Amino acid sequence: MPRNFVFTILRLLIATLVLLPAMVFLSQQTIEPVVLKEQYSYSCKVKNTSGKKHFHIYMPTNWQVEEFAQTLCDTLLAKQSFETVTVSWQPREMLSTEQLLSDNYALFLNRDYALSGLLPNWDDFYTAILSLPSYQISWFSHQDNMQLSANSLKNKRIGLLEDKRSESGYLAPMSELKQFGHGLDNAQLVFYPNRESLVNDFLAEKLDIIPSVGHHGQLKRWPASKTQPLQHVSSTLSWYLNDQYADLAPSLVTYLQQYQSRLLKVHTTHPYSLDKGLR
Amino acid sequence: MNYLKALVLFLLIFVGLIYLSGQNAKQQLMMTLAEQLPQVVNPSLNNAIDESQELSRMSHSLLDDLHDITFVSKLPGDLVASLTVTELNLSKIQLSGSDTLNWQFGNHALYASIDSSVNFNYWLVAFWASAFTAVGLLIDYLFKFIFKLQTNRQKVPIPDQLMTGKDKLSTAIEELRWFDGLKQQGLIKGLTAQQELQLASFKEQQQCWFSIALKQGLNIEQALKAAEADDALCFDLANQQVIIHGVPIRLSKTPLLYYFWYAKRKFEAEPAYLNPPQGKPDHKNGQQLAKLMQQYGGHQKAIRDLDEGLKGKTLDQNRNKIKTELQRVLEGLACDYLFDSERDERTARYRYSLKLPASKLKLGP
Numbered sequence A: 001m002p003r004n005f006v007f008t009i010l011r012l013l014i015a016t017l018v019l020l021p022a023m024v025f026l027s028q029q030t031i032e033p034v035v036l037k038e039q040y041s042y043s044c045k046v047k048n049t050s051g052k053k054h055f056h057i058y059m060p061t062n063w064q065v066e067e068f069a070q071t072l073c074d075t076l077l078a079k080q081s082f083e084t085v086t087v088s089w090q091p092r093e094m095l096s097t098e099q100l101l102s103d104n105y106a107l108f109l110n111r112d113y114a115l116s117g118l119l120p121n122w123d124d125f126y127t128a129i130l131s132l133p134s135y136q137i138s139w140f141s142h143q144d145n146m147q148l149s150a151n152s153l154k155n156k157r158i159g160l161l162e163d164k165r166s167e168s169g170y171l172a173p174m175s176e177l178k179q180f181g182h183g184l185d186n187a188q189l190v191f192y193p194n195r196e197s198l199v200n201d202f203l204a205e206k207l208d209i210i211p212s213v214g215h216h217g218q219l220k221r222w223p224a225s226k227t228q229p230l231q232h233v234s235s236t237l238s239w240y241l242n243d244q245y246a247d248l249a250p251s252l253v254t255y256l257q258q259y260q261s262r263l264l265k266v267h268t269t270h271p272y273s274l275d276k277g278l279r
Numbered sequence B: 001m002n003y004l005k006a007l008v009l010f011l012l013i014f015v016g017l018i019y020l021s022g023q024n025a026k027q028q029l030m031m032t033l034a035e036q037l038p039q040v041v042n043p044s045l046n047n048a049i050d051e052s053q054e055l056s057r058m059s060h061s062l063l064d065d066l067h068d069i070t071f072v073s074k075l076p077g078d079l080v081a082s083l084t085v086t087e088l089n090l091s092k093i094q095l096s097g098s099d100t101l102n103w104q105f106g107n108h109a110l111y112a113s114i115d116s117s118v119n120f121n122y123w124l125v126a127f128w129a130s131a132f133t134a135v136g137l138l139i140d141y142l143f144k145f146i147f148k149l150q151t152n153r154q155k156v157p158i159p160d161q162l163m164t165g166k167d168k169l170s171t172a173i174e175e176l177r178w179f180d181g182l183k184q185q186g187l188i189k190g191l192t193a194q195q196e197l198q199l200a201s202f203k204e205q206q207q208c209w210f211s212i213a214l215k216q217g218l219n220i221e222q223a224l225k226a227a228e229a230d231d232a233l234c235f236d237l238a239n240q241q242v243i244i245h246g247v248p249i250r251l252s253k254t255p256l257l258y259y260f261w262y263a264k265r266k267f268e269a270e271p272a273y274l275n276p277p278q279g280k281p282d283h284k285n286g287q288q289l290a291k292l293m294q295q296y297g298g299h300q301k302a303i304r305d306l307d308e309g310l311k312g313k314t315l316d317q318n319r320n321k322i323k324t325e326l327q328r329v330l331e332g333l334a335c336d337y338l339f340d341s342e343r344d345e346r347t348a349r350y351r352y353s354l355k356l357p358a359s360k361l362k363l364g365p
Helices: A002-027 A065-078 A095-104 A112-118 A167-180 A195-203 A241-266 B002-046 B052-062 B122-150 B162-164 B168-174 B180-183 B193-200 B204-215 B220-228 B253-267 B282-296 B300-307 B312-337
Strands: A029-031 A041-045 A053-058 A080-086 A107-111 A126-131 A140-141 A156-161 A189-192 A209-212 A227-229 A237-244 B071-073 B080-091 B101-105 B109-119 B233-236 B241-242 B247-250 B337-345 B352-353
Touching: A029 B002, A041 A065, A041 A107, A053 A065, A065 A080, A065 A241, A080 A237, A095 A237, A126 A241, A156 A195, A167 A209, A189 A195, A195 A209, A195 A227, A237 A241, A237 B337, A241 B241, B002 B052, B002 B080, B002 B101, B002 B109, B002 B122, B052 B080, B080 B162, B109 B253, B122 B180, B122 B204, B193 B220, B204 B220, B204 B247, B204 B312, B233 B253, B241 B312, B247 B312, B253 B282, B253 B300, B312 B352
Parallel strands: A053 A080, A053 A107, A156 A189, A156 A209
Antiparallel strands: A029 B071, A041 A080, A107 A237, A126 A237, A140 A209, A140 A227, B080 B109, B101 B109, B233 B241, B241 B247, B337 B352
């Protein structure tokens, strides 16, 4: 019996093996295209509304966006003519003129010059309703008494942000390096996709110097002797509201002030003064 | 047995199809995700304050896009109806598991592990599995046929065209022992180790005797004895049979008694018997044979015929019946137990005697 049985099984297996190519061929199916939607936005439904409009917000950070959007959905825009609120935080480099025109943002956080670069006559559509106070950008180092000079930068590894629209992570520090760091080798510059990885590598001492506004608890307690303020003072970041929704300005300003004061408290080192209203 | 075989083959193919199409669907999904995940995940992290938190938010958010993914097939019928990603985990830390992806984000890697469940069109799979089973049984039948060819004619070489396509099978056959064919036909079951050894040691002629004995309905033990028995012809008239080399062969009464009569002549050292001439039957020997028939319960008609004397034609007919029956059972081995013939120069008639020497004859069991 066992031998007989084994032989039968062997024959069945061989029969299956011979059929295998046909089975494999039959099993080949191609996937119907799957398109994943972008992940750099968060949406919520506005409460108690029969409206159909979309309130689209852009800001260059995802800090507490869910809470931010939810507040608009649940209270600020409730009973208004909006159906949804969407907050997006894609890289600023992805913002294009076309997108600005077609997405028809209701509100966004950006800088004058960046906006002018995208749409010279932006003030035909948008009004700045609130500005963030300017904040100090500093060089952080592991050495005391750091000075920015060609000599002190020699053989130092300097971390920067990849984002060429970032004032604190790329524009301002790069222009200082240009001024003071004569003979700087490009290989000394290391570019990072976001602030978290930049700061982590600095804290792990993989980098000698980084520019920051103090995005991290440890940086906020960094000894003053190991920091060096940049000469450049950040240009104004403002909230721009689409003129269509000018009537919403007062309630939005109140909330945005709360939001940005918390944002600055968590994410900047140096004393700052909160400007009230438009500057 | 055949139903069971078909069922086993069907299940084998069914499971095979499920496995193959499931794997293919998952592989296709992984390819798509490998291409798309970095494209949607990375931009969201550029302005993220906390990467891990954002990765976990996206893990949930992406799941919504990944249910009921459908597939198209080249052949009619999609075995996989749809696929749903049940779990997606994005992480900065390397993840274990079979379905994982990784890609670069700036200076570090990101990882994704994916769990998915596949919905099959089970009826369609069953349909194709049935079709394949039919083809599979055909192939199996072909193999069995080749195998029989191999065992029935021990030394028949496997034709070349079969060697090429079915190497595995022919190798399997070559490895089998001579008696595995008998097992295959269900003629031997439950051999003891000692019996196997004994069988393996048999010479070719013993193998033949063993097979013949089994086909004559002997059990394994008796067949083993027969294979090792002496080359003898024994008459067992009470049971209406002869026992050749230990193998019993039943014969009709009349040919058996004629056979016995020839054997008795040989045993008693009488010369080869010359066929009587036509129209001149041999009364003396006829009476002797009739007496034998009466003694052993021969047919009345055969006995009455002998009253007219022993006829050459009757002798020829009965010798032929003996020959036919022995050859049916013994095939090539029969000739040693048949007759020698010799032409008589004077009368131009033939004389016949048993080939076997008297020493190998036994007239009673």
